[in-house]
Amino acid sequence: MSTSRVVSSRPADVRRGRILRYTLDERLNHWFAALTYIYCLITGLSFWSPYLYWLAALVGGGPTARFWHPWFGLAFTVSVFLMYWMWDRDMRITEADRRWSKAMEHYIKNEDDQLPPEGRFNYGQKLFFWLMFYGIIVLLISGIGLWFVESIPWSLRWLRYLAVAIHVGAALATIGGFIIHVYMGTAMVRGGFTSIIRGEVSAAWARTHHRLWYEQVTKGTPSEK
């Protein structure tokens, strides 16, 4: 993919077998998003069910949780928009993704040798990105409705009800994505977690999981055989 914007590993790093996968800016933003999302998750779940209301105590109690939830939501929105700004071009669905998506079963079964090559992000990662991107837009709009519910006139009260339903539905959708994302990032795809902390992956990792991207970033760099 010639459109990949940010990542260029120094030849020296490539020669010692390390490739820069995420820049410091990308890593910082990722963890800012993680922090703000998890805050909204904990507080949101405490409002979701009486059996989870105790979660609010972890962050200072119900009123405190209620006060900060929308502000952290706004911060998360900013973070996701930053991600969009950073990754928009890398996240577009390509022909390679369509080929890969047809073979996704092999990915799930860890039969990676039977998968077509992928770019910087694979189809699943892109789906997660767009889920969170559109998810936060929906959560933001419905969340503002919940935040200023009294400002919605009584004659338009169906908007009050719609805001509740949509906010809950969108939140559940992002939670589904979040569960899979955390599982894959920490337990399933080894090397992924360190890459979003230190930014680097091994050349072997890049070749295995993102071959097209690997070829692109190492073009012209003789590898040390």
Added chain:
Amino acid sequence: MSQATLAIRRISGHPGPAPGEDVERDELVCKLVDTTTCIGCKACEVACLEWNGYTFTDTVFDNSYQTMPETTWNYWNLIKFNEHEREDGSITLLMRKDQCMHCADPGCLAACPADGAIVQYTNGIVDFQQENCIGCGYCVSGCPFDIPKFNPETKKMFKCTLCVDRVSEGLEPACIKSCPTGCLHFGTKEDMKDLAETRAKQLRENYGIEKAGVYDPAGVNGTGVIYVLHDVTNPEAYGGLPKNPHVPWVVRFWKGPAKWIGNFAMLGGILGVTLHYLRFGPKEVDAEKGENGGQP
């Protein structure tokens, strides 16, 4: 407002049974508002402020007798004035004392996520407990009468308490005590219902007001405030009293089936990834084979 010494029948956001669940006290309390004898003097508005310790604040004049457009967090009792054209073309002023209706099936309580922020006593009074309120405003979405109001300073919700602090001491609510025409009555639900039906019958038979009747909406299992209306078929004319109020179905779904669907989906997700890990394990790129791309 008051903890009082009352048994509690329902508790908002509570993970378990309420101590007084399914208990019907012999006597549900009830306010009866006879709109046909209300003169719009607003004594009840003043009494409400006075008893509950609030003062008048700036208001909006909108070419009517009405004190302000809606009740506010510190103004729980408002006479709604509505000019109404009779069938013969003449104009009349419909006046209705608006306040919390104290629904038997309270939508605010159903929507509330905070444990104990809204309770329903066994005498039927629905009361906000501000010390447990988190100010989320879900009760606003749950209420079919648009009653709960937010105090932006304390970030708590407020509404009429039906003077629970007076009632629990054997006194009648402040508004009732102040009414000069006797259009406000207070007593057991049964007695008030009786009185209201008698009055409606009187209006129909002796005054020729054929559509007179009692407003005690079944959609919320009846209310702790009931009205005698000149025209019970058109409650909307009385400042938007809903014809068939009920807890919004979205709130019902959200607090009922959606909770189960959502919880199972979330647990299913966690279980799914756990099973995946046990069955297929991690994707590891063998560093030893790094030279040929980690491929087998």
